Amino acid sequence: MVAPTNIFANIPAALADEQFTALWSTTTLRVERIISHGQASPPGFWCDQEHAEWVLVLQGAAVLAFEGDVDPVRLKRGDFLYIPPHARHRVEWTDPDQVTVWLAIHHGASLDQHQALTDVAPT
Amino acid sequence: MVAPTNIFANIPAALADEQFTALWSTTTLRVERIISHGQASPPGFWCDQEHAEWVLVLQGAAVLAFEGDVDPVRLKRGDFLYIPPHARHRVEWTDPDQVTVWLAIHHGASLDQHQALTDVAPT
Numbered sequence: 144m145v146a147p148t149n150i151f152a153n154i155p156a157a158l159a160d161e162q163f164t165a166l167w168s169t170t171t172l173r174v175e176r177i178i179s180h181g182q183a184s185p186p187g188f189w190c191d192q193e194h195a196e197w198v199l200v201l202q203g204a205a206v207l208a209f210e211g212d213v214d215p216v217r218l219k220r221g222d223f224l225y226i227p228p229h230a231r232h233r234v235e236w237t238d239p240d241q242v243t244v245w246l247a248i249h250h251g252a253s254l255d256q257h258q259a260l261t262d263v264a265p266t
Numbered sequence: 267m268v269a270p271t272n273i274f275a276n277i278p279a280a281l282a283d284e285q286f287t288a289l290w291s292t293t294t295l296r297v298e299r300i301i302s303h304g305q306a307s308p309p310g311f312w313c314d315q316e317h318a319e320w321v322l323v324l325q326g327a328a329v330l331a332f333e334g335d336v337d338p339v340r341l342k343r344g345d346f347l348y349i350p351p352h353a354r355h356r357v358e359w360t361d362p363d364q365v366t367v368w369l370a371i372h373h374g375a376s377l378d379q380h381q382a383l384t385d386v387a388p389t
Contacts, residue, residue: 145332145353147345150322167320167348171294172373174320197290197297199273199369201324201344209268221324222270225290230268246322248371250295 150176150201154242158182173249179205181239189231194251199223203243206236273299273324277365281305296372302328304362312354317374322346326366329359 148166155162158180167174184190189210200218207224208215210231216224226232228251237243278285281303290297307313312333323341330347331338333354339347349355351374360366 145330145335145339145347147339147341147347149342149344150346151344166346167371167373169373172371174371207268212268216268216270218270219272221272221274223273223289224268224270246369248290248295248297250290250292 150246151244154178154244171250171252171254173247173254175247175249177245177247179203179234179237179243179245180241181237182234183236184233189233191229191231192226192249193228193253194249195228196226197223197248197250198226199246201244201246203241204238205234205243205245208233208235273369274367277301277367294373294375294377296370296377298370298372300368300370302326302357302360302366302368303364304360305357306359307356312356314352314354315349315372316351316376317372318351319349320346320371320373321349322369324367324369326364327361328357328366328368331356331358 150166155178158178161182162176162178164176164178165173166176198218200220200222202220204220205218206215207218215235218224273289278301281301284305285299285301287299287301288296289299321341323343323345325343327343328341329338330341338358341347
């Protein structure tokens with residue numbers, strides 16, 4: 144018997160840090176749910192990943208900044224974005240008044256060795 | 267300048283067949299949007315893929331059946347499901363009264379050679 148899981152289930156009411164939940168993981172792929180509630184990257188922090196990432200905002204709102212770009216990228220429900228390897232970026236803002244639910248797809252040959260770094264760095 | 271795309275944009279008002287749009291594609295990964303509007307798999311058809319698939323219903327409702335399972339799987343907004351390689355399955359039903367928007371992630375070593383089959387078979 145196959146049973147689905149709902150991606151909007153089990154969302155914590157309050158979060159000190161962003162929450163990362165792996166939904167599917169192989170040596171070259173990690174699909175994860177990210178829950179944000181007002182969190183942003185630490186001041187001066189840029190996320191620099193060897194692998195590519197694709198993010199989709201399922202609920203809520205966020206702002207991503209890319210190094211060298213004047214204008215940050217505003218994301219609302221349904222917006223998705225491809226982040227190439229080594230495109231240095233940071234989460235400038237997530238909506239403090241509602242939970243933001245992201246689907247992130249990490250994909251690349253170097254995924255294994257960078258999983259720990261990726262999971263820890265953005266919180 | 268990085269600009270997001272919205273996954274709910276450009277949804278056709280009427281569809282003779284399901285619509286498949288690749289959002290990110292490599293030799294071992296294909297992320298696609300699928301739009302259904304009442305379509306189902308042809309009678310007797312079972313989808314049998316060498317690669318694994320992960321599906322998430324972003325909007326709408328659908329029913330998947332897996333060969334050998336008595337009960338089909340009902341999927342509503344937010345429900346996701348992992349489909350292992352060679353898990354024979356079919357789309358029993360999609361809601362005829364609203365558009366169903368799926369996110370599908372296909373992943374596996376054999377993706378390239380099966381892309382054409384996968385794209386064509388379910389319509």
